[in-house]
Amino acid sequence: MALLDLKHINITYHVGPKNVYAVQDANLAIEPQDAVGIVGESGSGKSTLAMGILQLLPDRVTTIEGEAIFEGVDLLKLSREELNKRRWTDISVVFQKSMNALSPVHRIGKQMEDVYRIHRPQADKNEAQSRVIEMLKVVNLPERVYRSFPHELSGGMMQRVSIALSLLFNPKLLVLDEATTALDVVTQGQILKEIMALQDQFNLTRIMITHDVSVVASTCNKIAVMYAGRMLEMGYVKDVLVKPKHPYTQGLLKSFPSFTGAKEELRGIPGALPDLSVYPTGCVFAPRCPYATEKCRGELPAMQSVGECWHAACHMLGGEG
Amino acid sequence: MKKKNVIAAKLGRAWKVIRTNAQLRTGLILVLILVALALLAPVISPYDPYKLTNELQAPPGTAGANGAPAHWLGTDKLGHDILSQMLWGARTSLRIGLTAALIAAVVGTLIGGVAGYFGGRVDKVIVEFVNIFVMTPSFFLILIIVAIFGSNMTYVMIVIGLTSWPGNARLMRAQAISLRSRTFIKSCQAMGESKLSIMFRHIIPNGIFPIVANTTMMISGGILTEAGLSFLGLGDPNIISWGQMINAGKPLLTKAPWVALVPGVAVVITVLAFFLIGDGLNRVIAPKMNANK
Amino acid sequence: MKRYLLKRILTGLLMVVISVAINFTLIRLAPGNPVRIMAGIDTPNPEQIAQLTAKYGLDKSIPEQFLIYLRGILHGDFGYSYVTHKDVLTAIGEKVWPTLLVSLTGMAIAVVLGTLIGVRCARKEGGLLDRFMCAISYVCDSTPSFWLGLMLVLVFASQLKWLPTSGMVNMRGGFTGLAHVWDVIVHLTLPVITLVIVDYPYYFRIARSSVLQVMSEDYITTLRATGMSEKRIFNKYVLRNALIPTVTVVGGSLAFLISGAVFIETVFAWPGMGTLLFSSISKRDYPLLSGIYLIIALSVAVMMIVVDVVYSLIDPRIKYTD
Numbered sequence: 001m002a003l004l005d006l007k008h009i010n011i012t013y014h015v016g017p018k019n020v021y022a023v024q025d026a027n028l029a030i031e032p033q034d035a036v037g038i039v040g041e042s043g044s045g046k047s048t049l050a051m052g053i054l055q056l057l058p059d060r061v062t063t064i065e066g067e068a069i070f071e072g073v074d075l076l077k078l079s080r081e082e083l084n085k086r087r088w089t090d091i092s093v094v095f096q097k098s099m100n101a102l103s104p105v106h107r108i109g110k111q112m113e114d115v116y117r118i119h120r121p122q123a124d125k126n127e128a129q130s131r132v133i134e135m136l137k138v139v140n141l142p143e144r145v146y147r148s149f150p151h152e153l154s155g156g157m158m159q160r161v162s163i164a165l166s167l168l169f170n171p172k173l174l175v176l177d178e179a180t181t182a183l184d185v186v187t188q189g190q191i192l193k194e195i196m197a198l199q200d201q202f203n204l205t206r207i208m209i210t211h212d213v214s215v216v217a218s219t220c221n222k223i224a225v226m227y228a229g230r231m232l233e234m235g236y237v238k239d240v241l242v243k244p245k246h247p248y249t250q251g252l253l254k255s256f257p258s259f260t261g262a263k264e265e266l267r268g269i270p271g272a273l274p275d276l277s278v279y280p281t282g283c284v285f286a287p288r289c290p291y292a293t294e295k296c297r298g299e300l301p302a303m304q305s306v307g308e309c310w311h312a313a314c315h316m317l318g319g320e321g
Numbered sequence: 322m323k324k325k326n327v328i329a330a331k332l333g334r335a336w337k338v339i340r341t342n343a344q345l346r347t348g349l350i351l352v353l354i355l356v357a358l359a360l361l362a363p364v365i366s367p368y369d370p371y372k373l374t375n376e377l378q379a380p381p382g383t384a385g386a387n388g389a390p391a392h393w394l395g396t397d398k399l400g401h402d403i404l405s406q407m408l409w410g411a412r413t414s415l416r417i418g419l420t421a422a423l424i425a426a427v428v429g430t431l432i433g434g435v436a437g438y439f440g441g442r443v444d445k446v447i448v449e450f451v452n453i454f455v456m457t458p459s460f461f462l463i464l465i466i467v468a469i470f471g472s473n474m475t476y477v478m479i480v481i482g483l484t485s486w487p488g489n490a491r492l493m494r495a496q497a498i499s500l501r502s503r504t505f506i507k508s509c510q511a512m513g514e515s516k517l518s519i520m521f522r523h524i525i526p527n528g529i530f531p532i533v534a535n536t537t538m539m540i541s542g543g544i545l546t547e548a549g550l551s552f553l554g555l556g557d558p559n560i561i562s563w564g565q566m567i568n569a570g571k572p573l574l575t576k577a578p579w580v581a582l583v584p585g586v587a588v589v590i591t592v593l594a595f596f597l598i599g600d601g602l603n604r605v606i607a608p609k610m611n612a613n614k
Numbered sequence: 615m616k617r618y619l620l621k622r623i624l625t626g627l628l629m630v631v632i633s634v635a636i637n638f639t640l641i642r643l644a645p646g647n648p649v650r651i652m653a654g655i656d657t658p659n660p661e662q663i664a665q666l667t668a669k670y671g672l673d674k675s676i677p678e679q680f681l682i683y684l685r686g687i688l689h690g691d692f693g694y695s696y697v698t699h700k701d702v703l704t705a706i707g708e709k710v711w712p713t714l715l716v717s718l719t720g721m722a723i724a725v726v727l728g729t730l731i732g733v734r735c736a737r738k739e740g741g742l743l744d745r746f747m748c749a750i751s752y753v754c755d756s757t758p759s760f761w762l763g764l765m766l767v768l769v770f771a772s773q774l775k776w777l778p779t780s781g782m783v784n785m786r787g788g789f790t791g792l793a794h795v796w797d798v799i800v801h802l803t804l805p806v807i808t809l810v811i812v813d814y815p816y817y818f819r820i821a822r823s824s825v826l827q828v829m830s831e832d833y834i835t836t837l838r839a840t841g842m843s844e845k846r847i848f849n850k851y852v853l854r855n856a857l858i859p860t861v862t863v864v865g866g867s868l869a870f871l872i873s874g875a876v877f878i879e880t881v882f883a884w885p886g887m888g889t890l891l892f893s894s895i896s897k898r899d900y901p902l903l904s905g906i907y908l909i910i911a912l913s914v915a916v917m918m919i920v921v922d923v924v925y926s927l928i929d930p931r932i933k934y935t936d
Contacts, residue, residue, distance in 0.1 A: 056838055085841065095836055103851050118843075458870055469640070469895070552758070567761055585757075588757075
């Protein structure tokens with residue numbers, strides 16, 4: 001059974017009189033021990049999807065539909081208290097801007113202890129403190145970080161603090177939202193390596209949200225490609241990144257240097273993201289797709305199986321039509 | 322032709338902003354009405370504002386003697402028609418507010434622009450100078466200067482203007498510092514344009530918007546300061562101003578409350594109008610944040 | 615930090631000296647001869663003039679007078695107020711407490727009220743109370759305090775007769791003890807209400823916008839994701855971060871407390887610094903005027919340094935290393 005099963009997730013932002021369809025009909029199953037990379041350009045809805053499942057989007061301006069079944073329980077139907085009980089013990093997150101991930105006027109150790117006590121209310125001071133220091137050590141941070149303020153640390157160190165914080169309760173699922181994007185390449189490499197090691201140590205299931213295909217290639221076993229609020233292709237990294245079926249995935253890979261080292265022409269995809277405030281009538285990628293036909297513009301392509309655990313949504317792949 | 326299109330596009334954008342921003346809209350409408358009333362004062366005033374009529378302390382709506390116009394807002398102790406005085410007083414308030422704010426805008430922009438763009442030692446000296454200036458109790462200074470050197474309206478405008486520029490200077494300095502590192506400024510430098518020319522042709526025009534918003538707020542401040550000085554009896558005796566009218570109404574508070582009430586309401590509305598415009602502009606600059614000082 | 619403080623104290627002192635010098639010069643450049651006012655008649659006889667001029671050192675040059683003045687201050691001698699016929703420090707000392715009483719009370723209430731309403735409105739942003747308070751605060755902010763004072767007097771003193779119109783005590787009452795305290799409170803009510811209405815919008819807006827800003831920060835999202843209750847997030851993390859700007863502006867306002875009291879004291883005939891200042895201006899009481907200015911400049915300088923120190927205590931990001 002999947003650890004997390006997303007079924008027909010729709011997330012809509014209400015901005016003034018307009019509706020922005022940020023995530024449309026997303027389906028994704030995450031098996032235990034998986035490391036799933038969700039890839040897409042900015043504005044593709046990948047972060048919205050994650051924040052939506054965790055219900056961290058502002059209630060007043062968002063509607064979420066669909067089901068997010070976590071161990072048999074629909075997260076979207078839980079009350080605030082029930083959800084709060086599951087947060088961080090079941091699912092935890094490492095956020096994008098780690099420099100702002102903690103309150104600037106409270107010491108890091110105290111904040112982490114505060115978080116520890118949310119789910120271990122009876123813990124005494126020593127227990128909380130030793131757990132926090134233990135976790136700081138796990139991510140290779142010196143003990144002095146415990147008494148530091150966030151602004152006293154570098155971006156890489158704060159990222160490690162965020163990771164330590166996220167592992168405080170051995171969560172079943174860890175979501176990393178552009179967790180290494182802001183870091184320099186060397187630090188990013190180190191941290192990714194550490195994350196991989198931690199995955200084995202803590203038996204983590206992991207979702208990596210990133211715009212960087214190379215991060216997915218080097219740290220994940222599965223990939224889901226999102227574009228303009230829709231999932232276009234998903235499957236094992238070894239399949240999707242080697243023989244992409246969807247024209248968008250193909251374009252995305254061409255805009256990155258080849259993994260094999262072969263010298264190929266590097267190019268971007270011409271055009272820009274479509275207006276998300278208009279619900280699409282055809283394939284969302286059609287306006288930029290080199291192979292687009294009348295059918296692509298008029299009819300939404302369904303997700304279809306193209307291999308073992310491999311799906312893509314494109315009319316070109318034949319299938320039912 | 323092309324330039325015309327650009328201007329039309331800019332006007333179109335401005336119109337859209339005004340339509341969607343309630344503060345800006347309300348403020349602009351109020352200010353337009355006030356300006357119209359002030360400009361038309363000589364035409365629409367029922368009385369000469371200095372004319373001493375025979376109706377003393379007449380309540381609002383009292384009929385004039387011998388078929389003369391009615392005193393819609395009453396008269397004061399000496400029989401001045403309050404409506405007429407209000408209309409002429411609007412001219413004073415607007416003139417003082419605008420002039421003082423403009424002086425402060427020009428001085429602040431220049432000083433802040435020089436500090437931010439030239440940087441280095443010039444910047445350090447100017448920053449210390451501005452700090453000292455911020456720490457002087459400016460209203461106290463205005464009070465002393467006006468009380469000692471006489472309360473001529475021109476003085477009042479200049480003194481208010483010259484004591485309220487530091488806010489603008491700080492804003493402009495911050496703008497200049499952020500603009501300084503932008504590519505288009507660097508390319509101007511590379512093309513050999515002189516520093517002063519760059520400052521006037523690129524830095525100031527590109528960084529002026531927050532100053533415009535702040536200046537609108539300062540019109541409010543100027544009007545309030547003038548009203549305050551006049552209320553303390555330090556107004557220019559040769560002109561009509563709302564502050565002086567409030568001052569004149571103070572001893573009549575129980576017998577003829579309208580004398581102080583009417584000009585006070587006018588001050589509130591006028592100050593509010595400019596305040597709303599300034600706040601509206603600030604929201605346009607930083608749509609997420611709420612404007613504050 | 616120590617070096618920074620030392621530097622701040624030095625620049626503060628420099629600022630005080632400079633602004634006092636400017637003020638001193640300004641006053642002495644003024645037209646109008648104080649001797650005439652002191653003599654009490656428009657055309658005093660020449661001997662009188664000469665005697666008074668020599669007595670107050672008015673025959674010396676302005677720089678000389680300034681040096682004499684500075685030397686006096688270092689010895690605790692702020693000069694002699696020739697209108698009130700008192701030592702300047704004594705004259706100020708008598709009036710400073712009433713001013714502090716009314717301004718501090720007004721400010722304290724304005725800060726607490728403004729902040730409470732601001733925090734509450736930010737929590738329910740866009741709600742009925744929020745929209746109402748935002749609109750009202752614009753109007754309150756645009757109202758001149760002196761006019762508002764007059765209107766309150768008109769309604770609550772003249773018409774309803776609930777409260778006295780002016781003064782600090784009932785002159786004919788001759789109250790002592792608790793009765794006296796109550797008498798002062800009754801007289802204090804209207805001036806304080808006026809101050810609160812005019813001043814609270816400032817604190818309201820700062821608290822509101824700062825809470826809104828903090829609530830949109832990433833670390834609040836982090837804390838939500840950990841399952842911390844909204845109540846705890848708000849009480850421990852939002853408030854602690856959002857109140858920093860309030861603390862700083864309160865310090866700034868404290869610095870200008872005295873000079874801001876002129877209007878309220880004029881409207882309510884409150885026997886404080888504002889009234890003293892105003893009468894010293896109109897009667898050209900130079901030593902008193904300079905004395906008041908010096909006290910204000912000093913209090914501003916001191917408060918600014920205090921604000922810096924407090925700021926560094928409540929916000930760990932601020933470190934003075936210069």
